[in-house]
Amino acid sequence: MSNIALEHREVKGSPFLRKLVRNLTMPQRIMAFLLIMLLIFFVIMPAINLVYTSLTFSLSDRRLPQVVDRGIEVVPGEFTTVHLERVFWSKLTNKMFLIPLLNSLMITFGLTALSMIIGSTLAWLVVRTNLPWKKGIANFASIPYIIPSWPIALAWISVFKNTKIGGSPGWFQFIFHVAPPDWISYGILPIIICLSLHYYAFSFITVSGALASIDSRLEETAELMGASKSLVMRKITLPLVLPALLSAFILTFSKGIGTFGTPAFLGLPVRFFTLSTQVYSNVKNNLAGDAYLLAIVMILISSLTIYMNVKVIGARKSFVTISGKGFRANPVKLGKFKWVIFALVIIFILLFVIGPLYILTWQTFMERDGDYSLSNFTLHYWIGPDGALGKAGQLLGEGQAGILRNGDIWYAAWNSVRLAITVSLLAAFLGILLGYSIVRGRGTKLASTLDALSFAPYVFPGIAFGAVYLSMFAKPFGPIPALYGTFSLLVLVSLAKRMPFSSRTGTSAMLQVHKELEEAGELVGAGFFKRFTKIIYPLTKSGFIAGLLLSFITTMRELSLIVLIVTPKTKVLTTMIFRYAEGGYHQYGDAITMFVVIISLSGTLLIRKYQGTGLAKGIGG
Amino acid sequence: MKKLVFVIIIMVVVTALFAGGNSEVVRTIDEWEEWAQLGEYRPAEDDWDAIVEAAKVEEELVVYSFSSRVFDFGRTFYKKYGIKVIAHDMSTPSLLEKLVREQDAGIFEADIILVDDIPTLYNEFLSEGRLYRFIPTDLMDVLIDEAKTAPLAINHYGSRGIAYNSEFYSEPPIDSWWDLTRPEWKGKIIMKDPMNSGAEFNTFATFIQHHVDMEEAYQDEFGEELIKSYDVENAGYEFLKRLMANDLILMSSSTPVMKAVAAPGQTDPPLGILGFSKLRTIQEEKLTGAFIEDLSPVTGFRTTTIMAVGAFSKHPNAAKLMIKWLFGGDNPTPDNLAGYAPYYVLGDWAVRTDLVEPEGQKPISEMDFYVEDADWLYNNAIKVRDFWLQNQ
Incomplete structure (x- = not known):
């Protein structure tokens, strides 16, 4: 459907209605409207739910001293200020x-x-x-x-x-x-x-x-x-x-x-x-x-x-700093x-960039903590079999295999990778839709609302956003069944949190495609879908891919956002590292960390190959 | 090639999005009980041939465990029966929180849980039908009385007490829990964060329950009456307050606690509050540590590790078989302990009468431990937790 087609259509009724119908049937308007609904559902509603939950009773509140001492009857879902009191006005x-x-x-x-x-x-x-x-x-x-x-x-x-x-x-x-x-x-x-x-x-x-x-x-x-x-x-x-x-x-x-x-x-x-x-x-x-x-x-x-x-x-x-001609960047002479x-910069890099990775790698080869001698060297934490014994005849890591031979780690790695791929693809796709709606709809209320809304997840700190989703999707909500414990919830929360970055990448990519190009397509009768796949996508492809790989990396390394909602079945590498480190099994944790680093580095090299520009584009997360 | 990559990526996205949705037929709990032969439908005698056969058909078993030893007994179980054990090792609060949320969301992943917080298990999980009791009928005769009548199957008893570095100190450096509040131990007591643990938390709560003993123990130790802080209810709370004010050091798990206490060659080693069973790491890690038995008012606290089948478990027969495996099977001997092997260590006590204690271990009946009072602990847990938070 296109504007031209619309002009020929008879729209009866008042000029206002005609205008409204025309406005609402332009592709960027419809898209903007749908995207706003989506954002309200996945960002605003969960935030409201968070407030609602903190102001109502849940069953477990019946043990709170503030409830017990005053003999209050706990009715789940009923309004209460007990949490407000506990957090803001109590001992x-x-x-x-x-x-x-x-x-x-x-x-x-x-x-x-x-x-x-x-x-x-x-x-x-x-x-x-x-x-x-x-x-x-x-x-x-x-x-x-x-x-x-x-x-x-x-x-x-x-x-x-x-x-x-x-x-x-x-x-x-x-x-x-x-x-x-x-x-x-x-x-x-x-x-x-x-x-x-x-x-x-x-x-x-x-x-x-x-x-x-x-x-x-x-x-x-x-x-x-x-x-x-x-x-x-x-x-x-x-x-x-x-x-x-x-x-x-x-x-x-x-x-x-x-x-x-x-x-x-x-x-x-x-x-x-x-x-x-x-x-x-x-x-x-x-x-x-x-x-x-x-x-x-x-x-x-x-x-x-x-x-x-x-x-x-x-x-x-x-x-305006770019004057059009004769741009010069003379380096300051040190x-x-x-x-x-x-020398200072090199020392900084050696100590603080290479250093931590070096130490983590080294630790994975130490059978026991704190013994830096060569006799303590082991490859067990990488490639050791199930139930391997250490040099003193002890069972290593409660009998767990090295990470590369451990089915559990591969399972978590698969979860991590499919999460990162799913999120990066959907985020890049959403980014283009957002960019298209915002750029083409410039100056309209709809577009500026969408722009502002897509920025909203920015203000939710990682663990708070995780809490928002925990509160919202632990039980069925509207048409959506309870998503707790499903992989889809991880995808949703990661996708929603990346919305500001997707929208920015999409917007800047879309700004490069002048409207005339699309109008040319319209003139020869290309529908919206065709214009999108044949004109817009090829022109914005490089930004699309850069954003894609960046989302991949940031999703791979995320912990704060998902630590509350990951369940045993949906565990990913980062939560495995957290669990191992928490449990005192440093070698396993360190080895998985290096595993994540290697995957992410490979992703970055891919950016280089496609993009040449490195990380600067669409940074975030 | 490009197209192929594209197709693969699309497939990954599609499976990722739709995998995890529950496609099984929804059953009522009654139908499940009948199918799983649990609850009301539990037969008077377990037919182990049938259970083993059905378990093998189920092929796998999901275990949520608070003990990292799950990887050990999971491996031996697989070797014995060819049933794959998917083991998830979590802290007690995490395990219970995940289980409740998953079940509320209609996800029934956990076939069997192994966890130590009986106050919450008895009062919230069992009563709401989240867990099922399964004790093999043919083992009843060899269990101690308490394990026979317990609401859920007990795997073993553990303990919490005080450990010291036996290389540095030739004899135990303290003889009362109140010693921990003395200035010379300031910043030298280390333990697992009770907010991230069932047993550590219940240990302190139990001291509060037995506050009369604590008050007497103070008098014995210091020869004067205990003067409590103005905001403190009893001697148990006062002990906790003073202990925390003495720069108590917290760790995320007890493995590093044992290492901090018992690493050899230290010049000023700390004391640790932790499970006696950590003694097993002494040989593994070349440590030098021991627990203190002669303490006032008691040596420590007895914990109970529970095994239970999760409601709507998809592998109930494998779960039953695992419980029997964890009990040690039919005729366990120190050389042939089946799934109990990782718990046959100093500091853990089996609940069966036909198994001798590990060498050098007294029977638990001779140990001077407080025993957890599930109801009292459940009702007072948040109050104690709030107190902890106020003072941390």
């Missing part, structure tokens, strides 16, 4: 809400600041200076983006655990014969450092992109006119990269506040808890009402921060510091 408030809130904020602001500093500095060095071997550095600096964030924490524990907590000494103590103090081994400092070492990649990639588009003549002109280096930085460079910094900030902040694995591993021994670990613990201990309220708090913080940033920075003027800085 528990301090430990369940306020302190974790403070901890979450400290971690999130700390890691956002640190990762932005690291990321932007690296980006500036790689894009704007005459640093040697820039391409190689850029490649290595992007690696943390493709690996899960919490294995860095596992590596941190192996290096810095002290005998007091770890029993056997860590690498640091083994080499230097000094036990590191507790505050280095566990708690807020290592949590911020470990998370920053993963999340700096966001800032690195977005700021690199922005810096690359600045014509260096802007800065040179200012310098010629007598501006000092710092003035140039403040008045020219910084404002130009500000939008990129803003988006890096939002990305890092909303991911950071919902992150679960790292605080769980590094916080527990010193009883350092965050909102995310409290949500997890409350759900596990049958106190979903309390957990959901904490999840709502996380969503509110995330929304507020993003809103304020958009307000403050978004109000500024935007600049002079005598060139090699010093180069």
